[in-house]
Amino acid sequence: KGVAGDRLLLFRAEADPTFGGVAPEPSTKNMQTVLQALQSRPEPLKLGVIIDPDADRIRFTDGAMEIDMNMFGAMAYHYLHEKKGKQGLVAKTVATSNFANAIAAELCENTFEPAVGFKNFKPVINQALVLFEESDGISVIGHTPEKDAYIGLLLALDMLLTLRLNLGDYLAEIRRQYGAYYPARGGIAVSQMGDELKATLAGLKKYAAGAKVRVGKNLQTIDEVITIDGRKIIFADGSWLMIRPSGTEPKIRFYVEARTEKGKDDLLDAAKEMLAEIGLAKRNL
Structure with missing residues (x-):
């Protein structure tokens, strides 16, 4: 049906090789404009993201809290496993949160935990449901073996529309079951x-x-x-x-x-x- 123009807000969408003089990366500093915009909106379900220029990293917010890939990757794994009925291990780099490890252990699944760098997921590309790293990169089984911001965006949208929950509420639900990290x-x-x-x-x-x-x-x-x-x-x-x-x-x-x-x-x-x-x-x- 499309999205009403006043509900799809774009920031810094114009071509600018200087990136407005800021580091063009998913960060707490760069998230502030999106956070403030969502906080003033009346809709019950909200999703904001910031994506880097080559669209391989993404970070999320629901207007109440910022959600980086440490948390979102674990949420994506729980969602595909428990809400979509998929089976399989999770892959995350060694410097990434152990939240996903805790979820996988409770689900009797394995965790693949290589050195930092998306290339190190190669051994489990066709086995892991979700592959992610703390620097805001993610991919999923059956998708490109490289990190892709837009698969992260599609996952987040699917979560909202399926669960009818904001990301922060879904995260709180998972934390109640598996603990907080x-x-x-x-x-x-x-x-x-x-x-x-x-x-x-x-x-x-x-x-x-x-x-x-x-x-x-x-x-x-x-x-x-x-x-x-x-x-x-x-x-x-x-x-x-x-x-x-x-x-x-x-x-x-x-x-x-x-x-x-x-x-x-x-x-x-x-x-x-x-x-x-x-x-x-x-x-x-």
């Missing part, structure tokens, strides 16, 4: 590169399974360590932090995921403290 990320610039940086990062090997790490006011026990891409340290409560060198610039990136909103900052501080111990960051005062 709160991811975040950060990074620091470093002067070391190559073998020198690799040798310095080897100092993190002391953080092995069974070791204790101070996170906020508590000592957390390391339950598991994954080393396929940097070092992902998973704690007994399901929270984790991951430290890896950037593949594109002189930076160390760290990713964290807490089981509470406040816990994100504690994990980010713990990651910085680990880097300070091996001489790659300043100590928190």
Whole structure:
């Protein structure tokens, strides 16, 4: 039937090779215009997205909250498995939220968790229902083996029209069943590169399974360590932090995921403290 002109709102849709002077990427900063526009709308169901210029990354909002791919990828997997009756594993990169892992485990399905980079999904392209990474890329079984913003948009629209729920409400429903996960990320610039940086990062090997790490006011026990891409340290409560060198610039990136909103900052501080111990960051005062 089409969409009434006053209900389809386009922002920055004109050709502009300078991108208005901002980084053309899905980000909280770039989401603000869409958020504000939706907040003033009276419709009960709302969907807003921001897509990067080459349309391979997408981020979502329902006007009440921002939903990045850490959450949406897990939602898409739950939707295809539980609402559409599809069977199969889920694929997400190691730096991506473990929310999808928790859902897959409850559904007695497997999780494929490779190093960062969409190309690393190649072994399960025709097996995984959903393939996604925390940097806002997604694809699905039977679709292109590359990340595609528009398949994400179609999935989100199908969720709204089928469930008659906004994305935030659907996310809340899934969290009630499988638990809440709160991811975040950060990074620091470093002067070391190559073998020198690799040798310095080897100092993190002391953080092995069974070791204790101070996170906020508590000592957390390391339950598991994954080393396929940097070092992902998973704690007994399901929270984790991951430290890896950037593949594109002189930076160390760290990713964290807490089981509470406040816990994100504690994990980010713990990651910085680990880097300070091996001489790659300043100590928190």
